[in-house]
Amino acid sequence: MNPPSAARALDLLIVGAGFGGLYMLHKARRMGLHALVLEASPSVGGTWYHNRYPGARVDIQSLEYSYSFDEALQQEWRWTERYAAQPELLRYANHVADRFGLRDGIRFSTRMIGAHFDEAAREWVVRSDLGEAWRARFLVMASGPLSSPNKPDFAGLRDFEGPVLHTADWPHEPVDFSGQRVAVVGTGSSAVQAIPIIARQARELTVFQRTAAYAAPARNGPLNAELEARVKADYAGFRARNRRMHGGFGSLLPPNPVPALSVSAAQRQEAFEQRWQVGGFALLGAFNDLLIDLKANETAAQFVREKIRATVTDPATAQLLSPSHTLGCKRLCVDSGYYETFNRPNVRLVDISREPIERFNRKGLRGAGRDFEFDALVLATGFDAMTGTMMRLDLRGRGGLRIQDKWHAGPLNYLGLGIAGFPNLFNIAGPGSTSAFTNVIVAIEHHVDWIAECIAHLDARGLRSIEASEQAEAGWTEHVNASARRTVFLSCNSWYLGANIPGKPRMFMPLADGFPRYADQCTQVAAKGYEGFVLQ
Numbered sequence: 001m002n003p004p005s006a007a008r009a010l011d012l013l014i015v016g017a018g019f020g021g022l023y024m025l026h027k028a029r030r031m032g033l034h035a036l037v038l039e040a041s042p043s044v045g046g047t048w049y050h051n052r053y054p055g056a057r058v059d060i061q062s063l064e065y066s067y068s069f070d071e072a073l074q075q076e077w078r079w080t081e082r083y084a085a086q087p088e089l090l091r092y093a094n095h096v097a098d099r100f101g102l103r104d105g106i107r108f109s110t111r112m113i114g115a116h117f118d119e120a121a122r123e124w125v126v127r128s129d130l131g132e133a134w135r136a137r138f139l140v141m142a143s144g145p146l147s148s149p150n151k152p153d154f155a156g157l158r159d160f161e162g163p164v165l166h167t168a169d170w171p172h173e174p175v176d177f178s179g180q181r182v183a184v185v186g187t188g189s190s191a192v193q194a195i196p197i198i199a200r201q202a203r204e205l206t207v208f209q210r211t212a213a214y215a216a217p218a219r220n221g222p223l224n225a226e227l228e229a230r231v232k233a234d235y236a237g238f239r240a241r242n243r244r245m246h247g248g249f250g251s252l253l254p255p256n257p258v259p260a261l262s263v264s265a266a267q268r269q270e271a272f273e274q275r276w277q278v279g280g281f282a283l284l285g286a287f288n289d290l291l292i293d294l295k296a297n298e299t300a301a302q303f304v305r306e307k308i309r310a311t312v313t314d315p316a317t318a319q320l321l322s323p324s325h326t327l328g329c330k331r332l333c334v335d336s337g338y339y340e341t342f343n344r345p346n347v348r349l350v351d352i353s354r355e356p357i358e359r360f361n362r363k364g365l366r367g368a369g370r371d372f373e374f375d376a377l378v379l380a381t382g383f384d385a386m387t388g389t390m391m392r393l394d395l396r397g398r399g400g401l402r403i404q405d406k407w408h409a410g411p412l413n414y415l416g417l418g419i420a421g422f423p424n425l426f427n428i429a430g431p432g433s434t435s436a437f438t439n440v441i442v443a444i445e446h447h448v449d450w451i452a453e454c455i456a457h458l459d460a461r462g463l464r465s466i467e468a469s470e471q472a473e474a475g476w477t478e479h480v481n482a483s484a485r486r487t488v489f490l491s492c493n494s495w496y497l498g499a500n501i502p503g504k505p506r507m508f509m510p511l512a513d514g515f516p517r518y519a520d521q522c523t524q525v526a527a528k529g530y531e532g533f534v535l536q
């Protein structure tokens, strides 16, 4: 890709108009920078644009999962439910785009396909699928950690005559399963949300499960007006308290600061039960060691298995639905009637853990040693998480270094924000940061603010490039690994590890250290003149 002379010049080129890209654009404009967003879709919203499967909703309370950067915005916006559903989240993203006049800074239906760093000019030359090119001083990847759907290469899938839908790439026209026999492959968060609703519509639903999921009840409902008023009376204080929480949310019910095995079995049961009644991720905060001590974790896992047994009437199905891995090692699902759905006469669960799907055919599939027929197929098979989107790009840094070569053994980075060999490129909510373990809007706002300050720092000093040093990068990679080793997260196969994608290098990608500590580290790096980065 030769740098085209006609390429238009920008301060910032931002990839993606989800929550990260929208705020980055707004922030850049406030700084007087000339910025442009490239967005492959025809509209804003990112993950909430694509994941429109039935039942899609956020798993962090909406009063928390929302922007904090503008007081008027957070005061005026009214969520209708405790956990907003996808259409409402999409309306919110559109509202933000309109309220801050962002649309004219976004090139829609334009996919960024590659970017090469021009060392002489110290600029990125970015190309779109429409053959256009831009030169930008900085490239900001706001393409999202969960934006490349995982579509497994099942044998014979093309032979299947019915519709094949993926939860992360759901059609925009309404999908009506009435009277149909539907198959769902996968039982992660997306499936757990979709299955109860599909089961109510379809004539017959067959769920193919490779690994059973832990799900805690959302206890969703209309947003409590008294709570909303209380939060809005001091929204800034509420946000600040959340930013001091490990995951950037949850200050309404902080974790219990004692280890699980320091109390009696009866006290443990009571603590779990209280949190179960609150719903959502509250369960994981019942004790302070559930995600770092396997024995403590097992007490909570056992509690959930008992709930499954008490809910699902057929003992064999209950047994199959009971996970054996560590609770929370794969992200805890937050559900509305998931386990109950398996009591319906039109729903059956098929274990494919030992005998996987062999192949699809015109009428259905052969798996678990049997043939199954259905009219429509839903793949709820997740994402090539954290790196999938970047690894599909023709992204080349200094000396033509390809991102595929740089990351062949895993996503090396420094602070999650920079990559050695890729000057002036910033990554929002990607690997090496706490993004996947954090209320992602908190993670996004933090990254955008940090990037903005960094650019202001460079500009104030007449510096033209910033690049992570290889030494800092190696240290950070070890830090991310060491943080994971102090937790239970290495005890199962998850997308955090890249284990859901055949052939993907296994490297624990998100930082499990907690948002407050991570944010402090980022602040200190900046305060020390961007220690670990080379500025020129």
Ligand code: N01
Residues within 6 Å of the ligand: 057, 058, 059, 060, 146, 152, 167, 185, 186, 187, 188, 189, 190, 191, 193, 209, 210, 211, 331, 334, 352, 357, 380, 381, 382, 383, 495, 500
């Ligand atoms: O994807 P997943 P997801 N054959 O990877 C199975 C966020 N999110 O879209 O566990 C058969 O969790 C796979 O099996 P296994 C959230 O961060 C949030 O559900 O690999 N099965 C698994 O059961 C979440 O963690 C919400 O053995 C195959 C499922 O497909 C992340 O997105 C809602 C298979 C994939 O589960 C991903 O969730 C939705 C194969 N070849 C998503 N390949 C909220 O609530 C995969 N599977 C906000």
